[in-house]
Amino acid sequence: MWRDLAGIGRSAETGGYRRYAWTPADTDCRAWFHDQAAARGLACETDRNGNQWAWLGDPAAGDAVVTGSHLDSVPDGGAFDGPLGVVSAFAALDELRSRGREFDRPLAVVNFGDEEGARFGVACTGSRLSSGKLGAEAARALRDADGVTLAQAMERAGQDPEALGPDPDRLARVGAFVELHVEQGRALADTPHPVGVASAIWPHGRWRFDFHGEANHAGTTRIVDRRDPMLTYARTVLAARAEAEAAGALATFGKVAVDPNGVNAIASRVRGWLDSRAADEATLDAVVTAIERAAVEHGRGDGVRVGVTRESFTPVVEFAHDLRDRIAARLDGVPVLPTGAGHDAGILADTVPTAMLFVRNPTGVSHSPAEQATEDDCHAGVDALADVLEDLACR
Known part of the structure; x- marks a missing residue:
């Protein structure tokens, strides 16, 4: 077989x-x-x-x-x-x-x-x-x-x-x-x-994080003028690791989609999918809430709008x-x-x-x-x- x-x-x-x-x-x-x-x-x-x-x-x-x-x-x-x-x-x-x-x-x-x-x-x-x-x-x-x-x-x-x-x-x-x-x-x-x-x-689930920025030219746009969603996404990945480690939980961004996905282009949108798990639901909720809060705060500083959608959850x-x-x-x-x-x-x-x-x-x-x-x-x-x-x- x-x-x-x-x-x-x-x-x-x-x-x-x-x-x-x-x-x-x-x-x-x-x-x-x-x-x-x-x-x-x-x-x-x-x-x-x-x-x-x-x-x-x-x-x-x-x-x-x-x-x-x-x-x-x-x-x-x-x-x-x-x-x-x-x-x-x-x-x-x-x-x-x-x-x-x-x-x-x-x-x-x-x-x-x-x-x-x-x-x-x-x-x-x-x-x-x-x-x-x-x-x-x-x-x-x-x-x-x-x-x-x-x-x-x-x-x-x-x-x-x-x-x-x-x-x-x-x-x-x-x-x-x-x-x-x-x-x-x-x-x-x-x-x-x-x-x-x-x-x-x-308990575990999957959440989709949508980071909305502004598409622009990678070679001509000044750093100070950028609204780069990739930057906010990267900060959120690091925040997820830190929050999970502190809580004894698990949090993983394992899938990402980028628009327009060009080497010489600042992205207009980045989508990242979070998988998070913990020994109990209270810990899981606290970890995901903290990751979402970090994403929004980083987005505010980067000029990026953040939306979060829970796609699945199992208690x-x-x-x-x-x-x-x-x-x-x-x-x-x-x-x-x-x-x-x-x-x-x-x-x-x-x-x-x-x-x-x-x-x-x-x-x-x-x-x-x-x-x-x-x-x-x-x-x-x-x-x-x-x-x-x-x-x-x-x-």
């Missing part, structure tokens, strides 16, 4: 993956998922929001056990973030069948669409739509860097954007969702444990304690640890009982081609997931 998936959407130049929503690479990933389901005799369907489900048993029976993750990537992302959870889900089903286990509850493998939000800017789009946390109209209007709307991209890929919307009946069929994911960090790296269980997800997620504790006990007391990374399991946590398993990442690097997990640890993850599914769904 891993070899069949490994070449899809991979850049020959960087070695990273560019599996963006509703692109040919995404279509190929979806075809791979369908083929894996068909090879196992699973009934495969795509829901109204573009999420793929592969069912063993009758989904209408309810109280289903679901596992899986996502197949899309960040720009030049690694091979493991998302796909490890989907590959491991199919492999865990194979393992349970090899044990001769019979199922008391329906079982499904899921591939949630556009988890990373790399193309349209909103993370976990598929699960947010299904749970009603992202409105259909707002989703259809999302645009990529080329001005293509989500609705247009879906139509080109053969999906009906008018069908987007909450899917409470489908989610009501799910009795438990367990997502396996490569660890994004090094908490397990210095332990003897290849697998851990998630306790919670830090703190405490995974269902009974499910989490049951899984940790089944896995003989593996570490239970929080994470700052968002996941579909976190989006669904207040609608469906959810839990997460992490597979050790020796480098701690993620969202990069350097993301890694050893083959032995990946197999340990499959065995752990199979044990969990056996406990939840089998006689």
